[in-house]
Amino acid sequence: MDSINRSLISMALIKAMWDEKKRNADFIDLYVPLVAKVIKDKGYSEIEVDQLCDDFEGTYGIRVPRHPMYTILRRAQKKYKIIRQDRGKYFPDHSKIEDLLKNSRESITIQRSIEEIINKFIQFTDTQYGKKIKRTEAEEIFLNFLKSSDMELLFASESKTVLPQTRSRKWEKVAISEFLIHLSENDNTVFERVIDIATGHVLASAILFEEVSPEHGHSSFEGKYKNVEFYFDTNFIFRLLGFEGEGRKVANEELLHVLRSQKAKLFVFQHTFDEIYWIIDDSAKWLEDPLYDSSLASQVSRFFKENNFSSSDVEKLLVELQGKIESLGIEIVDVPDLDTLQKYEIDEKALYDKIVNLYKVGPGEFHEEDKKETIWKDVKSISAIYRLRKERNPKNINEVRYVFVTTNATLAYASRRYEIDVREKPFIIPTCLTSIFIGTFIWLQNPKTYRSIDKKRIIGDCVAFLEPTRELRKRLVTETKKLRDNGQISPEEYNVLNSSLVAKNLLMEKTMGDPDAFTDKTPFEILEEIKARARAEGRSEKEEEIQKIKTEKESLTERIKDLEPKAEKLGIIEERIDSRARDSAKRWTRAFIIFGIVLIIVSGFPQVFGLKPLFRVLCGVLTLVLLVFSVYFGKNLKTESGKLYNWLYEKNKLKKLKKFKLID
Structure with missing residues (x-):
């Protein structure tokens, strides 16, 4: 078993122990049984800290530096009583170590879980990319993914990782990233195991930052964040707006929710808001510009182009921007007055130089002129935090009150290095913290609260890793410009290749993010794939339409079958009703005619019938009415008889249909 495999197993083991830990335990307690096992296996009679650090790394694949190891030993001595200290030296109590390790968790099940993850990854790379990789390579790649977040978590620590050295591939x-996204969508059980390892990595890493190590009973970041004022940087707001993907958007929203629930106060400086507004407004000009170059465009510009934003969409966003930010509980405020707080002013030029120097030695391209304005705004924000703190240096974040939050680990690291360089006693709580750092230590206090955020953050990181580098975009733009100018592709195809989301995804799929894998055939391969997908989608739409028609036809056929017995019964009923209605109409018509004849005879010969004067008048009136009726309706008696028939028919039909439950 090599150190990389041991590291993965150890992180999963730490997470498992964390799940089982008692209420009064913390992440230092997790290390005690691990250290105890090393002491037992090596048979120490006296504990040499440097030797213990080496042996611990050899056993677990996790490097714990000297100072944190002393913290663990003090915990083992004071709380667990498994070692004793005499004249500055540590001696183990092997009987107590045996008792402590009786109920220690076995790593066999954990090892099998990791093997399953690695096997699935090996199979995925073979199926998806045609790459056959060894188990050791797969484990190394997995470890590198975990290490990618180390800087954001450990920017303020002297040691930057607990993990062994590894080599990386482009x-x-x-x-x-594709594998983890695939797991999250198709195999949640295995994905949860990945999250467990990532969580174990965070727990293992937490030991490196002494300000959060609760060696003296509490952590500097322990407790609620009531009335702590968090000031967010530009990119944090961009993530909230969804410019870096849904995963990071939701993770940051949930972090804000947790901070609000703890009564923290959330702010953005006015100059930060102005920068956000300007970047969005400036990005709009590229939407219709034929000279758009994705290799030079900002993240915001690419987001607008890839998601088919129109100029009116951007204008609407700008109009609603302040409302969107304030709806998240974030207030826009000015920096504190420089005149009244001048004695707390820092050397902003020295901080600027510190940031620039770290950017220059960092990964990726850096052009100072392009970033100059942004860096000065960050310096202005950090300088404002110094003035707000007024030289106060409390040991707890609840008392420090003011923190600048960034997504940029290099900025946070530069700010911390500046504090150490210029202050006799650096702030215990750095002026600038990364959002991952804050979220992690909220989670350490309440794991259930932050579990979902951690999952979404990992997916957000995966999506971010699927963004082409500037070098890869530059190769695409250069090659497609040449093809367009030579007439080998149309201007429309050029735009699709350089600004569509599907083309970007295919570029990463064809090259796996490696600029050296880009060839002069790549643009044509991407275009052909886009056309093939369009044809497939067209066929799919036609097939869906045909299937829809078939389904509707089958439904109608079934409906007709259901209605046939009812229709037959209804026909019989209608025949009966028709016959009865005709007979009734004829009887009523005959009765009317007979009544009219009798009335005329009686009215014409009243003496014969011996009618009294009153009845004579009544008969006369009725006769007159009958004559008028006859004149008006005489020619339409057949029609009126038909109306009577229709009325009788409908009345009887309704009764019969209800009786036989043919209608409701």
Whole structure:
């Protein structure tokens, strides 16, 4: 078993122990049984800390530096009583170590779970990319993915990782990111195991930052964040707006929700809001510009182009921007007055230089002129936090009150290095913290609260890793411009290749993010794939329409079958009703005619019938009415008889249909 495999097993083991930990335990307690096992297996009679650090790394694949190891030993001595200290030296109590390790968790089940993850990853890379990788390579790639977040978590620590050294490959981030997204969508059980390992990595890493190590009974970041004022940077707001994908958007929204629930106060400086507004407004000009170059465009510009934003969409966003930010509980405020707080002013130029120097030695391209304005705005924000703190240096975040939050680990690291350089006693709580750092230590206090955020953050990171690098975009733009100018592709095809979301995804799929894998055939392969998908979608739409028609036809056929017995019964009933209605109409018509004849005879010969004067008058009136009726309706007696028939028919039909339950 090599150190990388041991590291993965150890992180999963730490997470399992964390799940079982008692209420009064913390992440330092997780290390105690691990250290105890090393002491037992190596048979120490006296504990040499440097040797213990080496042996611990050899056993678990996790590097714990000297100072944190002393913290663990003090916990083992004071709380667990498994070692004793005498004249500055540590001595183990092997009988108590045996008792402690009786109920220690076995790693066999955990090892099998990791093997399943690695096997699935090996199979995925073979199926998806045609790459056959060894088990050791797969484990190394997985470990590199975990290490990618180390800087954001450990920017303020002297040690930058607990994990062993590894080598990286240009294509590996794409492969592992696609794999993890695939797991999250298709195999949640295995994905949860991945989250467990990632959680174990966070727990293992937490030991490196002494300000959060609760060696003296509490952590500097422990407790509620009531009345702590968090000031967010531009990119944090961009993530909230969804410009870096849904995963990061939701993760940041949930972090804000947790902070609000703890009564923290959330802010954005006015100059930060102005920068956000300007970047969005400036990005709009590229929407219709034929000279749009994705290799030079900002993240916001690419987001607008890839998601088919129109100029009116961007204008609407700008109109609603302040309302959107404020609806998240974030208030826009000015920086504190420089005149009244001048004595707390820092050397902003020195901080600027510190940031620039770290950017220059960092990964990726850096052009100072392009970033100059943004860096100065970050310096202005950090300087404002210094003035707000007024040199106060409390040991707890509840008392420090003011923190600048960034998504940029290099910025946070530069700010911390500046504090150490210029302050005799650096702030215990750094002025600038990463959002991952804050979220992690909220989670350490309440794991259930942050579990969903951690999952979404990992997916958000995966999506971010699927973004082409500037070098890869530049190769695409350069090649497609040449093809367009030579007439080998149309201007429309050029636009599709350089600004569509599907083309970007295919570019990453064809090259796996490696610029060296880009060839002069790549643009044509992408175009052909887009056309093939369009044809397939067209066929799919036709097939769906045909299937829809077939389904409707089958439904109608079944309906007709259901109605046939009812229709037959209804026909019989209608025949009976028709016959009865005709007979009734004829009887009523005959009765009317007979009544009229009798009335005329009686009115014409009243003496014969011996009618009294009153009855004579009544008969005369009735006769007159009958004569008028006859004059008006005489020619339409047949029609009126038909109306009578219709009325009788409908009345009887309704009764019969209800009786036989043919209608409701």
